[in-house]
Amino acid sequence: MSTSPQSLSRESEELREVLVSLERLRSQEETARREAQQLLSGLQVLINAHSVEEMFKGTLEVISRVVPFENAAVLVQNDDGSLSVQMSTAGDFQFNNLVPGKSFSRVLAGRPVCVMDLDLLPEWTAIAEQISQPYSSALLAPLTTRERRGLLICVHQQRAYFHKRHLKVLEYFVPLAAQALQRSQEIEELEELVKRLDEMAHYDALTGICNRTLFNIILEKTISQHYRHRRCSALLMLDLDNFKRINDTLGHPAGDYLLKEVAQRITSCVRSGDTVARLGGDEFAVLLQDLGDPKETEVIAEKILSRIGMPLNYQGQLIHPSSSIGITIFPDDDSECEQLMKNADMALYASKENGRGSFSFFSLSMRKKIESKISLENQLRRSLEGEGLKLCYQPIYRTSDLSCVGMEALVRMKKRGSGLIGPDRFIPIAEQTGLIFPLGEWVLRTACADLEGWLAEAENSRVAINVSAIQLRDPDFAASVIDTMADLRVPQQSVEIELSEDIIIRESTEWLQKNIEVLYRSGFQIAFDDFGRGYSSLLHLRTFPGKRLKIDRFFVQRMLDSPKDQVIVRSVIDMAHDMGMSVVAEGVETPEQLKSLADFGCDEVQGFLLGRPKPKEKWQFLG
Numbered sequence: 001m002s003t004s005p006q007s008l009s010r011e012s013e014e015l016r017e018v019l020v021s022l023e024r025l026r027s028q029e030e031t032a033r034r035e036a037q038q039l040l041s042g043l044q045v046l047i048n049a050h051s052v053e054e055m056f057k058g059t060l061e062v063i064s065r066v067v068p069f070e071n072a073a074v075l076v077q078n079d080d081g082s083l084s085v086q087m088s089t090a091g092d093f094q095f096n097n098l099v100p101g102k103s104f105s106r107v108l109a110g111r112p113v114c115v116m117d118l119d120l121l122p123e124w125t126a127i128a129e130q131i132s133q134p135y136s137s138a139l140l141a142p143l144t145t146r147e148r149r150g151l152l153i154c155v156h157q158q159r160a161y162f163h164k165r166h167l168k169v170l171e172y173f174v175p176l177a178a179q180a181l182q183r184s185q186e187i188e189e190l191e192e193l194v195k196r197l198d199e200m201a202h203y204d205a206l207t208g209i210c211n212r213t214l215f216n217i218i219l220e221k222t223i224s225q226h227y228r229h230r231r232c233s234a235l236l237m238l239d240l241d242n243f244k245r246i247n248d249t250l251g252h253p254a255g256d257y258l259l260k261e262v263a264q265r266i267t268s269c270v271r272s273g274d275t276v277a278r279l280g281g282d283e284f285a286v287l288l289q290d291l292g293d294p295k296e297t298e299v300i301a302e303k304i305l306s307r308i309g310m311p312l313n314y315q316g317q318l319i320h321p322s323s324s325i326g327i328t329i330f331p332d333d334d335s336e337c338e339q340l341m342k343n344a345d346m347a348l349y350a351s352k353e354n355g356r357g358s359f360s361f362f363s364l365s366m367r368k369k370i371e372s373k374i375s376l377e378n379q380l381r382r383s384l385e386g387e388g389l390k391l392c393y394q395p396i397y398r399t400s401d402l403s404c405v406g407m408e409a410l411v412r413m414k415k416r417g418s419g420l421i422g423p424d425r426f427i428p429i430a431e432q433t434g435l436i437f438p439l440g441e442w443v444l445r446t447a448c449a450d451l452e453g454w455l456a457e458a459e460n461s462r463v464a465i466n467v468s469a470i471q472l473r474d475p476d477f478a479a480s481v482i483d484t485m486a487d488l489r490v491p492q493q494s495v496e497i498e499l500s501e502d503i504i505i506r507e508s509t510e511w512l513q514k515n516i517e518v519l520y521r522s523g524f525q526i527a528f529d530d531f532g533r534g535y536s537s538l539l540h541l542r543t544f545p546g547k548r549l550k551i552d553r554f555f556v557q558r559m560l561d562s563p564k565d566q567v568i569v570r571s572v573i574d575m576a577h578d579m580g581m582s583v584v585a586e587g588v589e590t591p592e593q594l595k596s597l598a599d600f601g602c603d604e605v606q607g608f609l610l611g612r613p614k615p616k617e618k619w620q621f622l623g
Contacts, residue, residue, distance in 0.1 A: 046180035050191070052148075055184035056087035059143065059152065059177050064089070066169050067139065067162075069154035077108065077149040086150070104140075108149050112141035112170040116160040137161045141170045145182040152177075204278040206256055207263035215277035215285055220337050222289055223330065232332070234297040236286040237344035238266075238304070238325040241356040243282040246319060254314045255282075258321060265307040269300060285344075294329045301325050301359040309357070324351035325359035333362050346370050376421075377429050380413060384438050388414045391446050392613035396464070396584060396606045399598045406462035406496070407454070408606065409447040410613045411439070431470045440471055441484060448490040450616045455494065464496040464527060469503045475511045478518035492523035496548070500530050504544060513543065520545040527584070531572065541579060549576040553587020553607070560592055570600050577601065 046062065049055040056074040063072060073088035083104070104123050107113055115138040118124045128134070135155035139162045143150035152174075156162065202214035210218070222233060240246075240262065247255040259282065266284060267276045275287040286304070288297060305323060312319040326348025334340050343362040349370070350360040383389050393407040411427075412420035430436040443465055451463040471477050485492055497519055503512070520526050527548040528541065541549075551572055559566040569585075576583045585597045588607030597605055 046177060049180060049184045049187075051188050052181065052184050053087070055177075055181050056150075058180075060087060060089055062173065062177075063152065063154060063170075066173075067154055067166050068156075069139070070156050071133070071135065072152070072154040074143065075151040075153060077151070083151065104151065107140045108142050108144065108151055110142065112139065112167050112174060114139055114162045114164070114167050116162075118155070133157070139166055139170060141174050143174065143177055143181055145178055145185060147185060148181070150181070204263075207260050207278050209263050209267065210275060210277035212277065212279045212285075215275065215279065215287070216337060218275050219287060219340070222287060223335055223337060223340075231289075232291045232294060233330055234288040234291060234294065235328050235330065235340050235344045236288065236297070236301065236304075236325055236359075237279075237327075237341070237348045238284050238286070238323050239348065240282040240308075241322045241324060241352075246321075250314065250317055250319070254317070254319070257314055258312060258319060261312055262308055262321065262323075265310075266304055269303045269307055294332070297327055297329070298359075301327060305357065305359065322357040324348055324356050326351055326362065327359055328362040343367070373429055376426055377433055377435075379416075380426050380430060380435055380439075383413050384435065384442065389439075389442060389446075390414060390420060390615060391443065391450065392420075392615055393450070393463075393619055394606060394613040395611040395619070396604050397610050399594075399602050399605050402610070404458070405460070405604060406464060407451075407619070408464040408498070408613075409443060409450075409466075411443050427468070431468055436468055436470050437474070440467065441480070444481065444484055444495075445488065448485070448488045448495065451490050451494060452488075455490070462494050462496050462525060464498050466498045466500075466529065469500075469512065472499070472503065472512040472515045474515075478515040478522070481519065481524075482522055493525065496525040496527050498527045498529040498550070499544075501528060501552070502530075504528065504541070516544055530586075541581075546581060548584060548604075549581050550584040550586055550606075551602075556585050556587045556593060556597070556607075557589065560596065566596075569597075573600050573602055 046055060046058045049058050059074060060072050063069070071089055074086050075083040076086045077083055115121055118128075118136055118138055121138075124138075135157055136159040137156050139152075139154040141152040143152050152170075154162070202211060202217075203209065204211045219235070225231070240258070243255065243258075246258060259278070262282075262284070263276065263278060266286060270276060270286060270288065273289055275289075277285045277287075279285050286300075288300060291297065305325065308321055308323045312321060326344045326346065328334070328340050328343035328347060330340055333343050343366075346366040346369075347360045347362040350366055351358050354360065379388070390412045392410045392412055394410060395404045396406040396408060397403065398405050411423055413426055415421055427436070430439050447463045447465055451461070454461050454463075482492075485495070497516075499516070516526060525548065526544070526546040527550055528544075528546055529550045530552045531549050549572070551569060555565045555569050555572075559569045573583045582603040583601075584604040584606060585593075585602045586606050588594050588597065588605045588609050590609060593607075594605060594609060
């Protein structure tokens with residue numbers, strides 16, 4: 001059977017169309033495979049993104065492999081609804097604050113769209129005015145998470161350039177990109193949280209400088225480096241003098257303000273490679289590294305003291321801060337972090353003992369002194385727990401007839417083996433450690449128990465007990481004394497509370513005065529001890545209730561040889577009498593002193609001439 005030419009031509013044409021279609025399908029399949037491979041490799045870029053910025057950059061990089069755009073950008077919706085450029089592929093694509101219209105809002109909340117003619121998109125007008133290149137078509141796709149609404153925009157100068165194939169690519173890609181974006185946000189938030197936690201762990205929240213933890217890390221590292229290279233550095237410990245008084249008088253906000261200012265002042269005095277830290281409260285530390293000469297530390301310490309000492313105005317109140325500094329040099333003094341901190345702390349303590357507002361270098365003698373104090377503190381603790389304390393009594397006599405009217409209780413601590421330790425050695429330690437409170441209660445209970453026996457012999461006798469400023473500043477002190485007396489069989493008017501002159505002049509605080517007034521109203525006798533050195537302190541007596549004034553032994557022992565001291569003694573006696581108080585002269589050691597005091601009208605006397613302090617068993621109350 002023959003075939004016509006027309007039939008052959010038609011069959012050839014159909015075959016060609018089939019072949020072209022097959023080639024087109026093969027080409028499309030090849031393109032789809034290539035795009036799929038590009039997307040898969042691009043996903044690794046998104047997975048590795050550790051910030052939102054990296055995520056946006058990776059998004060543009062991946063899209064550029066599968067969508068042939070001329071320019072692209074990622075926009076993010078602000079709180080007010082406007083859009084801002086977060087990342088773009090060209091410098092001219094930097095528009096900001098675009099209010100999304102209907103199309104943008106639809107895309108942000110939906111699926112990718114293809115814009116064939118940008119001139120028909122109202123939102124594009126505002127964008128076109130801000131870029132130098134004219135674009136005609138675009139692909140828009142949402143990049144949205146729970147916390148962020150973003151828009152991917154790809155543009156081209158040719159109209160109707162993008163096709164449904166490009167949309168399909170984006171439809172596959174966008175959900176993956178949104179997941180990667182959410183992950184990047186979470187990583188960013190986690191890293192920010194870690195950063196904040198690290199700051200909280202290593203930086204002081206009030207001043208912003210290093211805290212104790214970070215300072216110790218830096219110090220340890222510095223010590224290890226210096227140990228290898230034998231370089232010289234210095235550790236300075238400093239705190240503010242009388243910081244508690246500023247807090248008490250002006251309030252904690254003023255104290256915080258001062259601490260922040262002090263941190264800045266210290267930082268301004270050191271080099272960029274040095275470290276300043278707040279260790280807690282009003283305590284600071286400075287690490288001076290790589291010193292050419294240890295004497296350089298003196299210059300910096302003096303500069304810090306001077307800078308801190310500059311007056312500070314807080315809400316119209318002028319504050320005059322001052323500080324003390326302790327210094328240790330390493331590796332000369334030691335090469336262990338903990339011991340260096342102790343060394344600097346010992347030197348700081350020495351500075352305070354030397355009058356504050358100064359600096360001291362650590363020395364081995366300081367360590368021995370501190371170790372001796374620690375040993376004494378431990379012995380005091382053991383004495384309070386056992387029977388290591390003893391009261392001695394010094395009698396007080398009426399000047400007119402030398403009858404014994406009372407006893408002053410003086411606490412002693414037993415030495416290991418034999419002998420007694422005087423209060424001048426352990427009372428300061430008791431005050432510094434808080435042991436003064438249990439010690440004071442022990443003295444009160446023991447003295448009252450001894451007084452109970454003496455009252456049987458002399459009905460009007462009394463026992464005098466010394467009280468420190470530390471005790472009187474405690475708001476609960478007066479109440480605790482009254483509670484203790486409730487358990488004892490001694491009338492409160494038989495107990496005399498002795499306050500030193502320094503307490504009245506230097507330690508006058510609201511609670512101190514309240515405690516004295518409460519004790520006085522409760523029936524206790526109040527006496528002002530060691531009086532005379534601060535002669536003007538007589539003026540302070542007007543604000544304190546009291547029954548008795550005790551003249552300091554310094555004036556009593558000098559009054560026969562010094563006309564001026566004699567005038568002081570006579571004036572104090574006369575002024576005390578005018579204020580309704582009786583007078584006791586301490587330190588009477590000669591008959592001539594006793595006679596003169598009687599002539600001056602002194603009411604009572606006390607001293608070695610009449611009796612040294614002795615335990616109760618060696619005294620017989622004569623009444």
